[in-house]
Amino acid sequence: MSLFSDNIRALRVKYKISQEKVAESLMITRGRYVKYEDGTSEPRYEILKKIAHYYHISIDLLLSVDVREIDVNDLLKLENNRLILPIQVDQMGENCIEVVTQKVKAGYLNGYADPEYIEQLQQISLPFLGVGKYRGFPVEGDSMPPHQDGDIIVGRYLEQLGEVLGGKTYIIITRSEGMVYKRLNKNRNDTLVVASDNFFYPPYEVKASDILEIWEYQCSIARSDKRNEALESDSIKNMFVEIKNEITDLKKNMVLKN
Known part of the structure; x- marks a missing residue:
């Protein structure tokens, strides 16, 4: 038995769902689903994704965490079915x-x-x-x-x-x-x-x-009460804008000369 097979069995039992109903929702046969639960076969990615969506739990948790040790009802559900x-x-x-x-x-x-x-x-x-x-x-x-x-x-x-x-x-x-x-x-x-x-x-x-x-x-x-330097003042900003404009003008003049 793998952690994955233990998890899908535990989730099915927790929600009191029959193997036949889960298999029907996944659009596979009951016999095929049973092999996932007893660990004799592993699902393809497409089926794995369907199982994760079926139980509203992430693939990450299905494969790497024993869901029997956490309360899945308290998990914070995130976008794209990630938790x-x-x-x-x-x-x-x-x-x-x-x-x-x-x-x-x-x-x-x-x-x-x-x-x-x-x-x-x-x-x-x-x-x-x-x-x-x-x-x-x-x-x-x-x-x-x-x-x-x-x-x-x-x-x-x-x-x-x-x-x-x-x-x-x-x-x-x-x-x-x-x-x-x-x-x-x-x-x-x-x-x-x-x-x-x-x-x-x-x-x-x-x-x-x-x-x-x-x-x-x-x-x-924060670890410091240091004042924000005057880099945001209008005078400093204007100075850099002028320098930028001068550089642009110089580039244009060089292009015209060439």
Whole structure:
């Protein structure tokens, strides 16, 4: 017996469903389904996907976690039928917030859907945040002042891309860029414009299909009370705009001379 076969048997028994009914929903024979439960045969990907959708649970959990040890009713259901661990609470009944430290940040792209990885993250509790699923992420670089390198941004998980509000800041996890904290604006239904508050960094586009997770900014944990430098002042901006225009003019003149 494999963990997968144990899991689908446990889920079927939990919901009091017959093997025949499950097989009918999967559009396969009962005999074929029985082989999945007794571990003598493994389903093709198409059938595996159907089983995951049937029980409203992720393929990740079906294959790697003993569902008998968790309450599947408390799992937070995410877009595309993917799930994360149940919302954990402390002794006071407040939500526990997992914190992705700088030390483990590099592994988040591979571990965000791994229950064991998430369980090992440090946890804090911020009672004022209220209901929701929250996670803390480290800031890197100087693209989003006044937040500085090493600060922690606490975000609330958004289940759908449609919840993104233009002009607000979010932690986004993408396949291509990894983890970034930016200000988002919708460009089209399938594209977001990702912008930094530091004007030195140009905005760019991210396709919805590239996004794995979005967490809306709720609060930050900072280690410094340093004032934001005057890089955002109009005079400094104007100076760089003038320099940019002068460089453009020089390029045009060189082209005309040639």
